[in-house]
Amino acid sequence: MITMEFWKYYDVTHKEHLVCNPTSVEKLNELINLLTLKSGSKVLEIATGKGEFLIQLVEKYNVSAIGVDLSPYHLGDAKRKAKERVPNADLTLIEMDGANYKPDTPESFDLACCLGASWIYKGHEGTLKYLILQTKHNGLVVVGEPFWISKPPKEYFDLSEIKYEMFSTHIGNVQIGEELSLRLLYTFVSTHEEWDRYIGLQWYAMDKYIQAYPGDPDLPELLAKLNKEKDLYLKWEREALGWAIYVFRKV
Numbered sequence: 001m002i003t004m005e006f007w008k009y010y011d012v013t014h015k016e017h018l019v020c021n022p023t024s025v026e027k028l029n030e031l032i033n034l035l036t037l038k039s040g041s042k043v044l045e046i047a048t049g050k051g052e053f054l055i056q057l058v059e060k061y062n063v064s065a066i067g068v069d070l071s072p073y074h075l076g077d078a079k080r081k082a083k084e085r086v087p088n089a090d091l092t093l094i095e096m097d098g099a100n101y102k103p104d105t106p107e108s109f110d111l112a113c114c115l116g117a118s119w120i121y122k123g124h125e126g127t128l129k130y131l132i133l134q135t136k137h138n139g140l141v142v143v144g145e146p147f148w149i150s151k152p153p154k155e156y157f158d159l160s161e162i163k164y165e166m167f168s169t170h171i172g173n174v175q176i177g178e179e180l181s182l183r184l185l186y187t188f189v190s191t192h193e194e195w196d197r198y199i200g201l202q203w204y205a206m207d208k209y210i211q212a213y214p215g216d217p218d219l220p221e222l223l224a225k226l227n228k229e230k231d232l233y234l235k236w237e238r239e240a241l242g243w244a245i246y247v248f249r250k251v
């Protein structure tokens with residue numbers, strides 16, 4: 001349980017990340033190339049984080065984009081970046097809970113996505129259902145979601161905030177989409193190396209923060225949480241938990 005300001009931990013631990021999920025920048029570029037959007041296409045991204053994916057879509061395809069995120073830190077980073085890189089773009093960044101975001105017109109987006117925040121809609125299925133509602137017929141739905149490679153022992157679940165029921169398997173994530181009548185186009189499954197980079201950058205960023213702010217009264221709490229997550233990752237999650245980006249078409 002965090003008693004300091006809730007978003008601070010994520011801001012501190014994700015300072016060095018361009019993308020706040022276990023996908024490499026190279027793979028993100030592949031995804032962006034694969035999407036081949038027309039200029040003026042409408043894109044919605046829930047939990048846009050620092051906005052890198054959305055801003056790259058604007059840069060490459062000149063799309064009209066809406067990004068929603070609840071963290072004032074991440075959204076502040078996204079706004080600064082957007083001002084620098086795409087100052088004249090049709091890009092709206094909204095600080096609010098994605099669960100409450102209702103676009104003016106349903107089924108109006110060519111692409112609706114959410115990478116790494118499916119808890120907002122109570123899991124993978126809820127996220128897909130929400131995104132399907134926002135997507136035009138024949139549009140694209142893209143999600144990033146963890147999956148179980150194997151089931152960790154009880155000891156893990158005793159210590160972790162993650163419950164086994166929160167995630168499916170890789171094929172399960174695909175089938176959940178197909179049962180909602182989505183057609184699978186592609187999956188980008190992350191490697192150990194990508195996971196290690198995503199998690200390791202958090203340790204690195206924390207060290208940098210400690211060097212810069214040794215007197216921060218929140219440091220014991222920040223470090224306790226980081227160390228707990230580090231242990232869970234090194235002992236169990238590294239072998240048991242996968243991550244993939246799923247590209248679906250609404251048919």
Ligand SMILES: C[S@@+](CC[C@H](N)C(=O)[O-])C[C@H]1O[C@@H](n2cnc3c(N)ncnc32)[C@H](O)[C@@H]1O
Nearest residue numbers: 019020021047049069070071097098115116117
């Ligand atoms: C794992 S990060 C992923 C960020 C981004 N999609 C990326 O891949 O770089 C999760 C994001 O979800 C955001 N978030 C968490 N709860 C949210 C909510 N209820 N509504 C909107 N955004 C939320 C966090 O602020 C964070 O930016």
